Amino acid sequence: MGYLSAITLLWAFSFSLIGVYLAGQVDPWFSVLTRVSLAVLVFLPFLRFKHILPKLALKLMVIGAFQLGIMYCFYYQSFLYLTVPEVLLFTIFTPIYVTLIYDALHKQFSPWYLLTAAIAVLGAAVIKFEGINQDFIIGFFIVQGANLCFAIGQVGYKRIMEQESTDLPQHTVFGWFYIGAICVALPMFLLFGNTAKLPTTDVQWGVLIYLGVIASGVGYFIWNKGATQVNAGALAIMNNALVPAGLIVNIVIWNRDVDYPRLIIGGIIIMLSLWINETWVKRKAQATA
Numbered sequence: 092m093g094y095l096s097a098i099t100l101l102w103a104f105s106f107s108l109i110g111v112y113l114a115g116q117v118d119p120w121f122s123v124l125t126r127v128s129l130a131v132l133v134f135l136p137f138l139r140f141k142h143i144l145p146k147l148a149l150k151l152m153v154i155g156a157f158q159l160g161i162m163y164c165f166y167y168q169s170f171l172y173l174t175v176p177e178v179l180l181f182t183i184f185t186p187i188y189v190t191l192i193y194d195a196l197h198k199q200f201s202p203w204y205l206l207t208a209a210i211a212v213l214g215a216a217v218i219k220f221e222g223i224n225q226d227f228i229i230g231f232f233i234v235q236g237a238n239l240c241f242a243i244g245q246v247g248y249k250r251i252m253e254q255e256s257t258d259l260p261q262h263t264v265f266g267w268f269y270i271g272a273i274c275v276a277l278p279m280f281l282l283f284g285n286t287a288k289l290p291t292t293d294v295q296w297g298v299l300i301y302l303g304v305i306a307s308g309v310g311y312f313i314w315n316k317g318a319t320q321v322n323a324g325a326l327a328i329m330n331n332a333l334v335p336a337g338l339i340v341n342i343v344i345w346n347r348d349v350d351y352p353r354l355i356i357g358g359i360i361i362m363l364s365l366w367i368n369e370t371w372v373k374r375k376a377q378a379t380a
Contacts, residue, residue: 092317092321092325092329092369093317094313094314094316094317094320095314095317095318095321095325095326095329095332096329096332097313098310098313098314098317099329099332099333099336100336101305101306101309101310102306102310102333102336102337103333103336103337103339103340104306104340105302105306105310106333106337106340106341107337107340107341107344107345108298108301108302109122109298109302111345112294112295112298113295113298113299116288116295117288117289117290117295117299118280118284118285118286118288118289119163119167120167120276120279120280120283120284120285121280121284121285121286121288121289121290122299122302123159123163123167123276123279123280124273124276124277124279124280124284125299125303126299126302126303126306126307127159127160127269127272127273127276127303127307128273128276128303129299129300129303129304129307129308130269130272130303130304130307130308130311131266131269131270131273132304132308133304133308133309134262134265134266134269134308134312135266137262137263137265137266138263138264138266138267139263139264143263143264147251147255147264147267148264148267150247150251151248151251151264151265151267151268151271152267152268152270152271152274153247153271154243154244154247154248154251154268154271155244155267155268155269155270155271155272156271156272156274156275157240157243157244157247158240158241158243158244158245158247158248158268158272158311159244159268159269159271159272159275159276159307159311160271160272160273160274160275160276160279161240161275162237162240162241162244163237163275163276163279164275164279165233165234165236165237165240166178166234166237168233169181169230169233169234169237171230172226172229172230172233173226173230173231173234178230178234181230181231181234181235181238182234182237182238183212183215183216183331183334184212184235184238185238185241185242185327185330185331186208186209186211186212186327186328186330186331187205187208187209187212187327188238188239188242188243189208189242189245189246189323189326189327189330190204190205190208190323190324190327191205192242192243192246193246193249193250193323193326194323196246196250201323201324203324203371203372203375204322204323204324204327204368204372206367206372207324207327207328207364207365207367207368207372208324208327208328208364210360210361210363210364210367211327211328211330211331211332211360211361211364211365212331213360214331214356214357214358214359214360214361214363214364215331215334215357215361216357217353217356217357217360218334218335218338218353218354218356218357218358241330242330244315245314245315245318245326245330246318246323246326248268248315248318248319249315249318249319249326252319253319261312261316261319262312265312265315268311268312268315269307269308269311322368322372324368324372325365325368325369328361328364328365328368329365331361332361332365334357334361335354335357335358335361338354339354
């Protein structure tokens with residue numbers, strides 16, 4: 092939980108940085124390509140090209156393509172149909188996908204993990220519920236595509252590491268994850284990128300470098316490593332812990348309008364789901380096993 096909690100706080104700043112300094116100003120495809128490319132550079136010195144099975148490298152590339160590459164393809168398209176609050180609202184279904192995909196891979200069904208994920212979804216819904224526009228149905232399904240890809244990536248990495256030897260240094264293979272993402276991000280930029288909207292200020296470049304090296308490079312590695320050390324219920328819940336964390340950072344630094352009662356109530360519900368998972372569901376699952 093420590094890894095996931097740390098990255099939750101780290102990523103809480105990313106939402107506001109993107110919204111304030113990049114959104115609508117810098118081409119999103121260039122932003123994605125830059126972030127992924129910088130992340131690759133972070134892990135390139137540690138990457139093993141020898142003594143690694145091609146099958147493992149390919150699996151990690153596929154996971155990276157889903158969790159970062161394809162996910163962003165859906166994510167940025169959703170803004171053509173939805174407002175930012177609507178996109179955030181529809182992302183609260185990610186924990187459900189995390190739980191169901193994990194169970195499907197293990198050929199089982201854990202209703203208690205699903206219950207804790209559903210409680211977390213309720214908490215996030217309380218915080219982020221907003222009105223929806225006439226295009227919400229199309230936008231809803233596009234966002235679900237993004238949610239599904241992000242969930243596939245997390246659970247897929249967790250499953251791969253469960254199948255590998257416990258002494259495998261994850262930092263020596265994680266570069267393949269970003270190489271897979273580049274295989275999607277590069278052609279997307281070449282096809283849809285707008286070179287007239289490249290960064291023009293030092294602040295924009297600085298934000299991109301921070302997002303690429305820290306938020307993407309360090310962040311996704313620690314998040315996925317943390318995903319291998321918790322059960323499916325805790326992983327599902329932490330996906331929605333980003334919602335109140337992001338709002339708190341936005342309130343303190345950028346002073347955006349927020350419904351304080353909803354934020355407090357929703358945050359309490361999410362923490363309740365985490366407590367239920369750690370004190371009751373985990374023991375029940377271990378007893379069953």
